[in-house]
Amino acid sequence: MRFILKKQFIRFAFIGLLNTGITYALYLVFLGFFSYQIAYAVSYISGIIISFFFNTSFVFRSRISILKFLKYPLVYVVQFILNWIVLKISVNYFGIHIKLAPLIVIIISIPVTFALTKFILEEK
DSSP states (O other), rough: HHHHHHHHHHHHHHHHHHHHHHHHHHHHHHHSSSHHHHHHHHHHHHHHHHHHHIIIIIIIIIOOOOHHHHHHHHHHOOOOOOHHHHHHHHHHOOOOOTHHHHHHHHHHHHHHHHHHHHHHOOOO
């Protein structure tokens, strides 16, 4: 079980990096057609969709379903709220510099995002 979890987490991290690169490339392409705000919004939503398919198929190797697809964006809602809170606490209570605080956010959010994604995508 522990070995499987470790392999899933490694695949999750790899897919996260790959998806970040793809999403950024899409943003650059969309900049040629839209304002930067629209380009960012479209590439961000595209990144969520791409992430869903990669994580379902490659990381957790489960079946794709409409219900999972509809629940998947909740991961990003929870992640955003958590990140916002951790960022605020890091800066305001622990005095971490605003340029370093996002690194703390990333360190904390990756395992939480993994767990939420696993909960939504894995077959019960």
